[in-house]
Amino acid sequence: MISHLTPIVDWLVVLPVVLGLGGGALLLVLRRVLRWQPWLTLLVLLGVILCDAALLQRTLTTGPVAMTMGRWLPPFGISFAADGMSALFALVSSLVAFGVVLALALEAPEGAVRDGVYPLVLLLMAGVSGAFLTGDLFNLYVWFEVMLIASFGLVAIAGNPIQLDATVKYGVLNVVATALFLAGLGLLYGQLGTFNMADVIGVAARADPLTLAATAAVFCLAFGMKAAVFPVNAWLPASYHAPPAPISALMGGVLTKVGVYAFLRLMVVLLPAERSLLVPGITAAAVATMLLGPLSAIAETNLRRSIGFLLIGGVGVAITGAVTEGAVFGAIVYVGQSIIAFAALYLVAGLLESATGSVDTRNMGGLYAASSRLSIMFLVLILGVAGVPPFLGFWPKLLLLQGYFADRNWLLVFSLLLNSLLSLVAGARLWSFAFWHARAEPLSRPRGYAPAILLTGTVLLLGIAPSLLIKAGGVAAGDLRDPARYVAAVGLAP
Amino acid sequence: MEGALALLVGLIFAAAVYLILSRALIRVLLGIVLLGNGVNLLIFVAGRVTTAVPPIVPKGAAAPAGVFANPLPQALILTAIVIGFAMFAFLVVLALRAYQEMDADNTDHMRLAEPEQQPQPPLEY
Numbered sequence: 279m280i281s282h283l284t285p286i287v288d289w290l291v292v293l294p295v296v297l298g299l300g301g302g303a304l305l306l307v308l309r310r311v312l313r314w315q316p317w318l319t320l321l322v323l324l325g326v327i328l329c330d331a332a333l334l335q336r337t338l339t340t341g342p343v344a345m346t347m348g349r350w351l352p353p354f355g356i357s358f359a360a361d362g363m364s365a366l367f368a369l370v371s372s373l374v375a376f377g378v379v380l381a382l383a384l385e386a387p388e389g390a391v392r393d394g395v396y397p398l399v400l401l402l403m404a405g406v407s408g409a410f411l412t413g414d415l416f417n418l419y420v421w422f423e424v425m426l427i428a429s430f431g432l433v434a435i436a437g438n439p440i441q442l443d444a445t446v447k448y449g450v451l452n453v454v455a456t457a458l459f460l461a462g463l464g465l466l467y468g469q470l471g472t473f474n475m476a477d478v479i480g481v482a483a484r485a486d487p488l489t490l491a492a493t494a495a496v497f498c499l500a501f502g503m504k505a506a507v508f509p510v511n512a513w514l515p516a517s518y519h520a521p522p523a524p525i526s527a528l529m530g531g532v533l534t535k536v537g538v539y540a541f542l543r544l545m546v547v548l549l550p551a552e553r554s555l556l557v558p559g560i561t562a563a564a565v566a567t568m569l570l571g572p573l574s575a576i577a578e579t580n581l582r583r584s585i586g587f588l589l590i591g592g593v594g595v596a597i598t599g600a601v602t603e604g605a606v607f608g609a610i611v612y613v614g615q616s617i618i619a620f621a622a623l624y625l626v627a628g629l630l631e632s633a634t635g636s637v638d639t640r641n642m643g644g645l646y647a648a649s650s651r652l653s654i655m656f657l658v659l660i661l662g663v664a665g666v667p668p669f670l671g672f673w674p675k676l677l678l679l680q681g682y683f684a685d686r687n688w689l690l691v692f693s694l695l696l697n698s699l700l701s702l703v704a705g706a707r708l709w710s711f712a713f714w715h716a717r718a719e720p721l722s723r724p725r726g727y728a729p730a731i732l733l734t735g736t737v738l739l740l741g742i743a744p745s746l747l748i749k750a751g752g753v754a755a756g757d758l759r760d761p762a763r764y765v766a767a768v769g770l771a772p
Numbered sequence: 773m774e775g776a777l778a779l780l781v782g783l784i785f786a787a788a789v790y791l792i793l794s795r796a797l798i799r800v801l802l803g804i805v806l807l808g809n810g811v812n813l814l815i816f817v818a819g820r821v822t823t824a825v826p827p828i829v830p831k832g833a834a835a836p837a838g839v840f841a842n843p844l845p846q847a848l849i850l851t852a853i854v855i856g857f858a859m860f861a862f863l864v865v866l867a868l869r870a871y872q873e874m875d876a877d878n879t880d881h882m883r884l885a886e887p888e889q890q891p892q893p894p895l896e897y
Contacts (some may be wrong), residue, residue, distance in 0.1 A: 416848060420851065420855070423855045427859065430862055434866065439873040440884040440885050442866065442870045442873050442874070443870065443874060443884040443885045444885040445870075446797070446866060446870050446882060447882075447885070449863055449866060450800055453863065454804065454807065456859075457807045457808055457811050460811045460815070460852055461811045461814055463815070463848075464811065464814040464815035464817075464818040464845075464848075465814070465818060467815070467819065467845070467848075468817075468818030468819070516886050517885065576893075577893045578893065579893050579894070640894060707897065711894075
């Protein structure tokens with residue numbers, strides 16, 4: 279039990295959230311000054327990136343950072359705590375948000391700016407940072423809701439009928455998912471009497487695993503819906519292709535990963551004994567998601583819907599981190615890279631759509647001869663998603679395979695390899711239709727390549743030099759397997 | 773008392789799921805309201821139902837005297853009610869806009885984002 283208050287440097291943990299909320303409020307005040315909005319947003323996001331980078335640097339060198347608010351000491355006060363996984367995901371998400379806002383600055387219609395696309399993006403990022411960095415389960419629920427209400431606004435931003443249709447499906451499914459999450463929290467509180475994550479680790483270890491496993495199953499369903507795990511994934515392909523491409527990039531890159539993060543945090547760190555009871559169910563869902571995602575992508579001709587199905591396949595890969603002990607490391611690195619890779623892929627898809635004037639790959643074609651920049655970017659990203667060696671997606675899949683081999687889980691080895699093959703086939707089909715097929719009409723010039731080049735360049739560089747990402751993933755996986763440092767940082771006896 | 777309330781929570785959940793599975797959007801929304809209230813009741817019961825004094829510290833004392841009720845579940849429910857109300861308000865406005873734009877409150881007819889009767893995907897490369 280600690281008796282001292284948080285030193286001022288540890289307030290760094292809440293800064294990303296404070297900046298997001300404060301920046302969003304400032305932009306609402308300045309809502310009539312449309313010209314300043316993108317630049318102020320970029321400035322705020324730059325601050326968030328710096329805070330997240332400092333946080334990651336501290337978690338990698340000296341271990342988890344934590345603070346508790348007010349004069350209520352843990353486990354009673356609400357704690358914010360960042361370990362390697364939180365800080366890594368928060369940093370990558372804020373980088374993606376920076377690229378997305380750059381893309382919005384170049385191509386967002388004035389109507390969307392007047393409707394408040396920038397304050398909504400900052401509010402979304404405050405929710406995302408809060409969800410990654412909080413050390414309190416009920417607070418996690420609150421950040422989920424902040425994220426949700428901002429994303430509702432973003433999906434419906436231009437107000438086209440197709441977007442309203444998408445928002446209805448997205449909204450209903452996600453509200454039901456958060457209600458289930460809240461029900462799980464009620465059941466957890468009834469059994470453990472605490473919400474502080476560090477405290478839950480200790481109390482849950484002494485509780486009866488069988489009754490707690492039922493609660494863990496409710497959490498699995500709730501976070502599975504958030505992360506779009508089969509069979510509760512139908513909302514994702516119904517909604518992610520409807521808003522403008524930069525919004526798709528932000529949501530496809532970041533939002534589903536928050537679901538995966540919560541899933542890994544709950545199952546691997548907080549309730550490990552209950553997780554081992556649920557392993558057969560999680561395995562079945564992961565394998566089905568891994569295979570059905572890319573299979574659907576092969577049959578889909580709408581470009582961004584097809585990418586959505588590839589994204590679902592990636593979520594299946596990521597949640598295998600909760601199946602075997604050895605896969606945690608690979609799963610963290612996989613999520614870290616897929617946040618940025620899928621955001622870049624959605625941005626490039628937006629460029630393809632504005633170049634060809636169509637959202638359907640059957641009506642595209644001829645891009646290979648017309649634009650070498652688009653060809654290179656699309657190829658790098660699609661090969662990276664499939665996991666072909668020199669690109670970024672290869673390294674986490676290698677780590678995952680090592681983990682599966684160490685635990686002799688041949689089903690997962692086979693599924694992951696098949697997932698990679700099917701993703702490659704789906705990507706090759708998209709490539710063949712959009713780039714190689716003949717085209718009679720001339721192409722129009724898309725407006726801004728810079729954001730897509732920025733994100734794709736990051737993916738390319740990280741693929742050639744992945745050691746930073748892998749080092750961060752290694753530290754994060756260590757803290758997940760043995761949370762003693764995390765508990766001590768929050769200030770509770772292990 | 774707790775057993776009866778637990779059964780009631782189960783009943784509300786069942787009714788909510790039934791309504792959410794409906795095709796009419798307005799019933800889905802009613803189901804969501806019901807689900808939110810069921811969850812709030814669940815948290816209330818999970819905090820234990822007692823006939824205890826309110827958790828108010830008497831003047832001059834450091835802690836409430838005797839057995840006192842747990843104030844945390846009520847604070848949680850209050851938060852959840854506020855958030856749930858905001859979400860519901862948004863969904864109602866959204867449903868109204870969707871009805872005006874698409875002339876449909878039946879989810880079977882809301883197929884703009886996922887069009888029906890698309891041609892088969894091409895079988896060659």
